[in-house]
Amino acid sequence: MSKVGIIMGSDSDIPVMKDATEMLDELQISYEVTISSAHRTPDDTADWAREARDRGVEVIIAGAGASAALPGVGAAYTELPVIGVPLKAWAFDGMDALLSIAQMPPGVPVATVGVNGAKNGALMAARIMAASDEGLRDHLREYGEKQASVVRQKNARLQENGMGEY
DSSP states (O other), X not given: OOEEEEEESOGGXXXXXXXXXXXXXXXXXXXXXXXXXXXXXXXXXXXHHHHTGGGTEEEEEEEEOTTOOHHHHHHHTOSSOEEEEEOOOSSGGGHHHXXXXXXXXXXXXXXXXXXXXXXXXXXXXXXXXXXXXXXXXXXXXXXXXXXXXXXXXXHHHHHHHOGGGO
């Protein structure tokens, strides 16, 4: 069974990365989640990435703050697509992580979403997987329709009540 692999360097990343699991649940996509540090458990991280395809993983979402090495290290050990989620750490509001993840060397590509953008990371993973999965394309279409409906409802309320209600 195909699934998404989610890796993060610390349990402190769980509150943000949970947005990815919630989105994957909504889209009915299976996933696995692990904590492994690019610096403190590098062998475990390399093994996890190397063996991901054998476990049925099609796309990896890697959340990283501070040094932000985890997505690039994961990408170095697999041919699977890797999506980096830069996380706000204690300094620079996540801009350091964003720049580190976005600036991978040639030959080690990592797609990058916005700071704390785990939900978009999950949606990007779903879109990659949907290239070969019609059922998943249907789930994504339904999700997009729900998003459009919410915007239209808000606009209708604005048109009816004006700015005073906001």
